[in-house]
Amino acid sequence: MILALQIGGGFIVIAALLQAGAGMITQFAGALRKRHMDQQRLAFFKKQTDILIKRAETDRQRNVLTWSGKRKFRVVRRQLENKLGDICSFYLEPHDGGSLPPFLPGQFLTFELNIPDQPRPVVRCYSLSGSPEDRDFYRISVRRLGPPPSAEPGVPPGLSSNFFHNNVKEGDVIDVMAPNGKFHLDVHSDRPVALIGGGVGLTPVLSMLKWLADTNSHREAWFFYAVRNGEDIACIDEIREIISNNSNFHLVVLYSDPADDDVAAKNCDCAGYLSIDVMKDYLKTSNFEFYICGPPPMMNAVTTSLKEWGVPEEDIRFEAFGPASVKKAAPAAAAESSASGGEAPTVSFARSNKSVPWSEAAETLLDLAEECGVQIASGCRAGNCGTCATAVKEGKVTYVTPPTSQPAKGTALVCIACPDGDIVLDA
Numbered sequence: 001m002i003l004a005l006q007i008g009g010g011f012i013v014i015a016a017l018l019q020a021g022a023g024m025i026t027q028f029a030g031a032l033r034k035r036h037m038d039q040q041r042l043a044f045f046k047k048q049t050d051i052l053i054k055r056a057e058t059d060r061q062r063n064v065l066t067w068s069g070k071r072k073f074r075v076v077r078r079q080l081e082n083k084l085g086d087i088c089s090f091y092l093e094p095h096d097g098g099s100l101p102p103f104l105p106g107q108f109l110t111f112e113l114n115i116p117d118q119p120r121p122v123v124r125c126y127s128l129s130g131s132p133e134d135r136d137f138y139r140i141s142v143r144r145l146g147p148p149p150s151a152e153p154g155v156p157p158g159l160s161s162n163f164f165h166n167n168v169k170e171g172d173v174i175d176v177m178a179p180n181g182k183f184h185l186d187v188h189s190d191r192p193v194a195l196i197g198g199g200v201g202l203t204p205v206l207s208m209l210k211w212l213a214d215t216n217s218h219r220e221a222w223f224f225y226a227v228r229n230g231e232d233i234a235c236i237d238e239i240r241e242i243i244s245n246n247s248n249f250h251l252v253v254l255y256s257d258p259a260d261d262d263v264a265a266k267n268c269d270c271a272g273y274l275s276i277d278v279m280k281d282y283l284k285t286s287n288f289e290f291y292i293c294g295p296p297p298m299m300n301a302v303t304t305s306l307k308e309w310g311v312p313e314e315d316i317r318f319e320a321f322g323p324a325s326v327k328k329a330a331p332a333a334a335a336e337s338s339a340s341g342g343e344a345p346t347v348s349f350a351r352s353n354k355s356v357p358w359s360e361a362a363e364t365l366l367d368l369a370e371e372c373g374v375q376i377a378s379g380c381r382a383g384n385c386g387t388c389a390t391a392v393k394e395g396k397v398t399y400v401t402p403p404t405s406q407p408a409k410g411t412a413l414v415c416i417a418c419p420d421g422d423i424v425l426d427a
């Protein structure tokens with residue numbers, strides 16, 4: 001009996017010890033788990049802090065290293081980028097050997113080219129097609145432009161693009177203005193992105209893709225690349241390599257004019273033009289930031305259908321390589337006033353001694369000036385480069401689209417401006 005009691009008591013003690021032990025183990029495991037979570041939180045916090053510090057340093061360098069006016073760059077390399085041979089990349093290093101400001105992915109450079117037989121330097125913009133993380137050189141990729149298919153005989157081919165292709169050699173030095181432009185990736189966002197490039201409109205979105213890859217971004221990224229066919233497509237090996245190294249990136253290639261076996265051979269994913277239906281097949285949801293650059297018909301179709309799909313306007317960002325119809329869709333105030341029966345304002349070009357009534361058809365003061373034979377230098381024709389800034393002697397302008405940066409006081413960017421009443425320009 002005593003033995004039984006002793007054994008029973010022993011079991012109770014053992015059970016109590018086991019319970020206490022289990023409690024301690026649970027506590028210990030809990031403490032370990034907490035420590036692990038604290039470490040994870042700390043690592044996450046450290047990573048976020050590192051990112052913020054790096055961003056702040058990049059912003060600082062962008063401000064400190066930028067330059068105003070022209071800076072000389074040496075062409076250190078040329079590279080054809082497609083089978084057709086009409087897209088060529090140019091790698092540029094600063095001639096002064098100084099550091100380069102980091103640019104925002106999607107921005108462009110403005111060039112002032114001294115082309116023989118041209119009365120004045122020719123100003124043109126080219127998007128940076130390299131990664132902002134490449135800090136030793138800039139890269140642009142230029143498509144050679146022939147006369148438009150519908151042009152009368154004798155119409156000259158594109159001035160600047162042909163000059164680049166035919167004349168700009170390795171070792172040459174050219175004048176370049178600092179990176180600029182509002183069409184750039186929101187580098188502070190963590191949201192999924194859809195990057196859409198049509199033809200040579202690939203360049204700014206390629207720079208965005210490269211930046212996402214070079215900064216090890218975890219953002220979901222879809223790259224839609226629409227071209228005519230395998231002869232036309234540029235930089236495709238570079239793009240495929242980036243996509244294959246990043247499981248969160250996806251590529252959709254569209255050929256509008258494919259060869260018979262292109263789809264079967266997986267040279268492209270779809271035949272035809274880029275449409276919202278194609279995009280919906282891949283994206284499933286509209287919760288993306290969309291960046292679009294390409295020919296005006298593609299941009300018009302895509303931006304309109306994205307809005308219809310419910311994508312908020314602020315999530316649809318686009319750039320046209322010129323005075324595209326997308327940009328001109330906004331109504332001009334002066335055009336509205338004359339359409340509503342008011343008298344058309346008078347536009348005077350003081351130095352050329354010409355005065356004409358504002359014409360709705362002109363769309364911008366730059367177009368009107370050119371129609372009247374008044375010479376005003378222009379570059380981007382999209383309010384980006386500042387080349388067309390013209391002094392306003394009397395009156396004021398209304399902007400068709402907001403300028404990228406405010407022009408100097410008393411001047412207007414006439415490529416995107418209409419008169420707001422009678423106006424006198426110093427041109």
Ligand SMILES: Cc1cc2nc3c(=O)[nH]c(=O)nc-3n(C[C@H](O)[C@H](O)[C@H](O)COP(=O)(O)OP(=O)(O)OC[C@H]3O[C@@H](n4cnc5c(N)ncnc54)[C@H](O)[C@@H]3O)c2cc1C
Binds near residue numbers: 142144379
């Ligand atoms: C922000 C921005 C970024 C850009 N990025 C790039 C880029 O990355 N890559 C790129 O390749 N381009 C880019 N562009 C476009 C580039 O700036 C030039 O507009 C393009 O290279 C054409 O310039 P060009 O001097 O060769 O042609 P232009 O001399 O301006 O001629 C344009 C077209 O008009 C035709 N033309 C000339 N005269 C007449 C006439 N009398 N009648 C009818 N037609 C005529 C020409 O044959 C040609 O087809 C960008 C533009 C902008 C605004």
Ligand code: FES
Binds near residue numbers: 378383388414
């Ligand atoms: S031409 Fe570039 S801002 Fe007007």
